Amino acid sequence: MSLINTQEQQLLTDAIQRVENNTDAELVTVLARQADDYRYIPLLWASLIGLLVPGAINYYPEWLSPHQLILSQWVLFIGLALLFQIPALQYRLIPRQVRYWRASNLARRQFLEQNLHHTNGETGILIFVSEAERYVEILVDRGISSRIPDSYWESIVKQFTEQVRRGDVAKGFVECIEACGVELQRQIPATSKKNELPNHLVIL
Template identity: 65%
Template sequence: MTLLSESELQQVAEAIARVERTTDAELVTVLAGQSDDYRYIPLLWASVIALVLPGALLFFTGWLAGWQLLLVQWLTFLVLAVLFRIPRVTSRLIPRSVRHWRACNLARRQFIELNLHHTDDGTGMLIFVSEAERYVEILVDRGISTRIDNSAWESIVETFTAHVRSGRVLEGFIGCIDACGTLLQQHVPATHERNELPNHLVVLP
């Protein structure tokens, strides 16, 4: 995980403050190191392989029988369960669809937990990043979604995702916040001073 320094966190907070001076949107940013620990994934793969591989050897070669088959299955499971717990190995075992599903769920939980759905006029906005999953999503409440089509955020998300993949998380955040600010200033301009939610970047482990 790419940890942001205190000065980098301050840069994100300042970027949010700049945007909120020109729009009624309440912008919150969240950076998650990982959306799930995926503890079940290594055990699932180890179980499947331990069941299938020794059985295949028995079927095609006849080398295993009775207690030997059971012993090989247990040994295979134990070895693979340990091997698959290595982070680099685990990450390759998790389908992209599963990673994005978990990140998507966490983004929506954060939107609720941070009370972005309770802002005046429904102008809450979340920029969510899950670094391990290389996942970026922008969620907005009804006060913004009725004025800006969701497709408008797609190119911003794509650019930010590219930055996350290359490890340039801070650059991605600043660029994303500024790009969102341009759209918000046009469609959700400031009508009065407000600051209902914190401007700092929320960092999750």
């Protein structure tokens, strides 16, 4: 996983500053390596297979004695639990809905933890990325949602998500910030010079 380097982080900070010079909105960017460690998913799959496969074989009593059945279940469970810890295999076992749900929950927690709900005029906007899940979300406070419909952000999120999938996270961030800035400057123009929240990228 290739997180953003120091030089790229500065590009993001500069992009946020340029946008905030022309709008009352407060932008915060957050990049998470992954939304969850999903340790329970490999264990769940290993448990199910460990129970079902030897259990199915048990329909043929001449194949396994009761002692051999229990032993085979434990061996299969432990072996699969270790095997499924390999990241490439682990992520194949996690349903997309579960990955997106965990990432979405983390985005909402970050909106609160970064104090985006405490800005003057309720004009906080969070650009959130969870790299492992290839997940992008833009969350805005009421002062923005009352002027800009949620549908406006959909195309921006879609384009950014494709860039994250290609590994162009830094470029995607900058272009996303600039795209958000176009409408923010039009609908929520700057009325005073302020900077309530940090402009640097938050990395989790």
